Amino acid sequence: MAKKNKKVPKVFRKKIKPKKWKKKILKNIHIPSDKKWIEERFELMDDRMVIKQDLPKEDLKKLKALGKSIKKNKGTVTKWKALILLAIAVLAFLFNYLFKNVLIKKGIETGIESIFEAAGFIENPDLSLSKGSFTFDSLSIQNKDKPDRNLITFGNTAIRINMPELSRNRYHIEEITLQGMQLNSSRTSGDLIDSRGEGSEDSGTPLIDIPDMEEGKEQVLALIEEHKSNLKSLQYIDTANQELEAFTQRWTQTFETTRTGVEDSIKEIKDLGSRGVPSVSSLEDARGVVDEYRGYSDSLLDQKKELESLNAQFNEEKERLLSMKEEVENLIQDDIDYLGTLLQLPGREDVQNFISDKVKEILMTRFQDYYDKAMLVMPYYEKWNASRSGAEENEGGAKRLAGSYIPFPTAEQPRFLIKKIDLSGGDNYSGFFNALVSGITSEPDKLEEPVLLTSAWDNGEARMSLDGFLDLKEDASQLFDISFSSPANPADFGDTLSALGIESAGARLSYTGKSIPHPDEEGVLVSLDMDFADLQITLPDKDDITTRLLRETVAEIKEFMVNAEVHIDSNGIQGLRVQSDADKIIKEKLGDLLKDLPSQGAAELEKYIRELVASELKGSEKINEALDQLGLESLSQIRSIEDLEAQVKAYEDEARSRGEDLLKEAEDRARAEAEKLKAEAEAARKEAEAKAAAEAAKAKAEAEAAAAAAQKAAEEKAKEEASKIKLPGF
Amino acid sequence: MISFISKILVALNSNSRPGELASGIAFGFCLALIPKGNLLWIIIFSIAFLLKHNLAAMLLSLLLFPPLASLMDPLLHNTGQLILTMPAFQSFFTTLYNLPVLPWLKFNNTIVMGAFLWNLILWLPLFFLFRQLVVVYRKKVAPRLAESKLVKSLKKVPWVSKILSAYNKLSFLR
Structure with a gap:
């Protein structure tokens, strides 16, 4: 029996009093039929409730399940859940x-x-x-x-x-x-x-970032560049250069050919010279040599004439081409006139507010930059805001009301508060900054002090400090007030004022400013007072009327003030007003100067066009050099021929001299023969006179006739000899 | 959802306490009524999680009651507003509000406060109502249902009995 009882769950095995049995067992069975069933399985023995013996297998099975559920129903906390926690x-x-x-x-x-x-x-x-x-x-x-x-x-x-x-x-x-x-x-x-x-x-970027305003030069260069293809001078130069190049090539070839001829002649004459003047034994020989030399001389003369003719032709054509330069000058003037009509130079009215306008440009650029940088953050903020509201919408998936929060007084402490933000940073170049912000809160009314801002910035050359507050209280009379100041900044204008003919300008800039809510409209109003002191202006080293006027103008500006007001809101810069006391001086003095600006512009234009033309003409200059070289070459060839002529003439002279010597010798010989015959005739006469003293008349007559005949014969012979050597000039 | 329903059916017909099912449903209603995202909801959920009651009943009611809660929102808001702005309670709520941690309960929200109050009011009636319903079901409905021809014929269908036995065998996995 005991063995079988062991199969009954422990909770049912105990012998307990009926009251306790009801509390511990019967109360923990919640199915009425099960309750009835369990009552039937127990019996009262010795004032104790005892489970019946020899229960069938099915009953034991059900008892087991009921025992489990009774055990499970005990207690108020589930152990496994506590373990999970x-x-x-x-x-x-x-x-x-x-x-x-x-x-x-x-x-x-x-x-x-x-x-x-x-x-x-x-x-x-x-x-x-x-x-x-x-x-x-x-x-x-x-x-x-x-x-x-x-x-x-x-x-x-x-x-x-x-x-x-x-x-x-x-x-x-x-x-x-x-x-x-x-x-x-x-x-x-x-x-x-x-x-x-x-x-x-x-x-x-320096602190005072003044954009490059060298408009004059830029404007002129841009204009020239834009209309370069329309400039007649450049087109003409291009054509002329091509023509000159063709001309040079042609004449180089020509003079190359003539140079060969001249060199052949030089060689020929050189050979002639090396042979020397041949010896002549007779007047016939002498005549032959002289004729030969004359042949050379005539040939050289023809060559020279040909070269001179070519040289003249070359020079004529060269002159014609070089006259194109004059045409270029005319065309340059035309181009200047043409560009002058296109060049828009500032007039007097443009300098009405010159300084103000320039500062306005600078401030517009700078504030636009601030605005653009601020706008860079906006997409991220909007994205975050959208995701936040989206999340809030999603949170209310069951579309429940959000309800409202009833504010209870707290110890005057706001719900969200940042007591202090200490921010520092920067870099070596643009400077380092320290900023302190205190009192940022979602409930400004609970704080006595508004948000305080202080910051300092230093880049070694310039310093800036900022102080201000941001009062977000509902009844705040002034939402915010931020003032900043920066003393003695080196402000270098560089060549910003080159449009006015000023080489460089520098000053000591001190500025103070204030940023407040716009009194009438949405947005912020920033006012800025800029004091440009110790103005140092470098003018060009010239003494023309422009520079003198400019010197006179700037001499009066040692210091000037600029006042600016910028209105900026969420849509960007809404207004910018700039005033400067320098405007009046500039307007009065510089206005006169600017009267001459159109002519200055034209001069500037001419300068740059000439520079441009000069660079274009560089090619033709080289051609000019080549042409000059060709001219020299031509003259050199002519001179060479002349030298050869002189040389041949010397040979000819020498040959002629030798012929003359021969003639002289023949004359002397004939004269000596005549003298001899004369003497012989004299002797014969004397002999006849002596022999025929008697035969005086007869013999005298015969002797005289013989002498006369002999003399006549000698003279005729001499004449004949002499006539054989007939040289020009003799 | 089907799992929750089957678990509830099992609990209804098993020897679990009627109060377990009733408190599960009452807590589910409670949590559905209070807006989420505050410490009060977390505390009630933690308590409900730790207490021994039918979790399936709680989760099912947590799923089923929110539409009802949305309909009740105006009532909750008005109740919360009424209580929170009652001059008599101002100092009490101010003290609570200035105590550590308690502001995380978001009790100063009209809906939260209204829901909390209605929970206090409704929890016990709901508990007893559902408890009584379970008792009545077990006493009167369940035996009749078990004896009904429909259930008997369903039990005889082979695949139904197979599914039921398989479900019983695998229920330990859940």
Whole structure:
């Protein structure tokens, strides 16, 4: 029996009193039929309720199920659920120590990537729930439009939250310290924060950024460049250059040919010279040599005439081509006139507010830049706002009312408060800044002091300080008031004023400003007082009338003030008004100067056109040199022929001289023969006179006749000899 | 949903306490009435989770009651507004509001406060109502149902009996 009873669940095996049996067993059976069934299975023995013996197998099975359900129904707390909660607590504890910061790092970086659509990097984040602090060593967000640069970077950062206040559902951040903040720094591989502190894209932008206004030169150059294809002078130069080049080629070829002829002649005459003048033994020979030389001489003369003719032709054509230069001059003047009509130079009216207008340009650029930078953040803000409202909408999936929050007075503490933000950063080039913001709150009415802003900026040369407040109380008379000042900044205008003929200008700029809500419209009104003192202006080293007028003008401007007012709202710059006391001086003095500006413009135009033409003419100058060379070559060839002529003439003279010698010798010989015959005749006469003293008359007559006949014969012979050697000039 | 319903059916026909089912439904209603996202809801959920009652009943009612809660929102708001702005309670609520942690309950929200109050009011009636319904079901409906021709004929259908036995065998997995 005992063995069988062992199969009955323990809860039914005990022998208990009826009262306790009802409480412990019967009350825990909630199915009426089961209750009845169990009552039937128990019997009262010795004032105890005992389970019946020898129950069938089916009954034991049902008893087992009922026993289980009775056990299950005991107690009010389920153990396994408590264990789950305990396990969650243990896991939270482990997570805090092992995975918290890793997951925070991953979460922040993923969040940055999703919001900014660019890489984010955070170094050593540490969240301490017990201290209520969050710190990290560095944070950088890549600029999605310029992947090699960061949108923003932070160095050591610490945020400390007031935990007791947090438990009162109030978010009080005691302090936010953000060090090493940099905008637009360069990204380096591995180290995403540019530790060198360089490379802000604006690094080259000085504090007073005056845009390049060298409009005169730029305007002229741009105009010339634009209308270059219409400039007749350049087109003409181009054509002339081509013509000159063809001419040069043609004449180079011609003179090359004549040079060959001249060289042949030189060689020929040289050979002639080396042979020397041949010896002549007779007047016939002498005549032959002289005739030969005359042949050379005639040939050289023809060659010379040919060369001279070519030279004359060359010079004539060259002169015609060179006269094109004069045409170029005329065309340059035409081009200047043409461009002059297109050149729009500032007139007197343009300098009515010269300084104001320039400062207006600068301020417009600068404030537009501020506005554009602020607008860069807007898409992210709008995205965040949209996702926030979307999330709020999603939260109310069951479309429930949000209800309203009844405000209960608290200890005058706002729900959200940042007590202090200490922000510092910058880089070596653009300077370093420190900013302190205190009292940012969602409920400004609960704070006596408004949000206070102070900041200082220093780049080594210039300093700027800013002080202000932001009063967001509902009954605030002035929402905000921010004043800033920057004393003694070096303001270098560079060649900004070159349009006025000023080489360079510099000043010491001190400015103060104020930013307040616009009294009548939406937006902010920024007023700015700029004092440009110790003005130093460098004028060109000239003494023309323009420079003298300019010197006289600027001598009166040692210091000038500029007052500006900018109205800016969410849609951009709505208004910009600038006034300067320098305007009056400029207007009066410089206005006169600008009367001459059109002529200055024309002169400027001419200067640049001439420079342009000069560069275009460089080709023709080379051609000119070649032409001159060709002219020289031609003359040289003519001179060579003349030299050859002289040389041949010398040979001819020598030959003629030798012929003359021969003639003289023949004459002498004939004369000596005549003398001899004369003497013989004299002797014969004397002999006849002696022989025929008697035969005086007869013999005398015969003798005289014989002598006369002999003399006549000698003379005729001599004449005949002489006539054989008939040379020109003899 | 089907799983919850089958579990509830099993609980109805098993030897579980009628109060377990009733408190599960009452807590589900409670949680459905209170807007989520505040400490009060988390506390009530944690209590409900820890207490021994039918979890399936609680989760099913948590799923079924929100539309009813949306309909009740104006009532909850008005009730919450009435209580929260009652001058007599101002100092009490101010004290509560300035205590640590309690503001996280968001009790100063009219809907939360209204829901909380209506929960206090309705919890016991709901509990007893559903408890009584379970008792009545077990006493009168269940035996008749078990004896009904429909159930008997259904039990005879082979695939029904197979599904039931398979379900019983695999119920430990749930």
